[in-house]
């Protein structure tokens with residue numbers, strides 16, 4: 001085992017891997033949400049944005065990096081959860097908050113559940129949009145992704161599924177962001193935890209708003 005592998009496999013190394021991959025994934029979510037919001041601007045703007053993204057040869061590198069981050073974040077999270085459970089195989093008899101100083105919240109105790117939901121959601125999501133119906137827009141060679149997204153969110157079942165998953169994503173980010181900075185030794189910056197919670201609400205709220213708005217006023221977009 002070389003020095004780098006030893007560091008990455010150490011308990012601190014795994015926490016840092018978790019934090020860095022999580023924070024980079026958060027960066028992807030901010031960029032993805034910003035791009036998705038263009039659907040509210042105009043059909044042409046959204047389709048051009050999608051076209052520009054997939055026409056750039058660097059997209060393959062970005063996708064490979066994104067997949068790598070997902071795998072790293074998920075496998076390390078699973079490993080740490082199993083290790084924590086093995087360290088205390090017997091459940092607590094009483095499960096109570098330890099008062100003000102406790103960081104235990106619904107979000108913090110359900111991270112593995114919310115993470116698993118995202119793990120189910122992402123492949124389904126990519127299957128539905130990236131590999132979903134191919135409509136040609138008025139401009140030859142430009143995919144009409146706008147039509148696919150609007151058609152999807154005019155179906156109540158998809159809207160309910162997205163609203164439910166986006167709420168769960170919000171819970172994951174609510175705890176994840178602050179916890180990531182704590183693992184990187186930045187917990188002394190009190191504002192960071194609050195900022196993370198603010199960001200969780202903005203990101204989950206923004207993603208959630210898209211299907212709801214399309215369901216309500218999709219025919220005007």
Ligand code: HEM
Nearest residue numbers: 036050054063118125126129130145162169207208210211
């Ligand atoms: C309302 C919410 C969302 C909408 C409308 C949306 C829309 C889209 C669309 C249209 C694509 C296909 C892009 C293309 O092929 O050019 C896509 C890809 C993708 N989305 Fe989302 N998305 C949403 C939420 C999310 C969330 C919450 C996540 C992650 C947790 C996510 C992760 C991804 C990933 C990983 C891809 C594939 C990117 C690639 O391979 O280039 N999306 N999304």
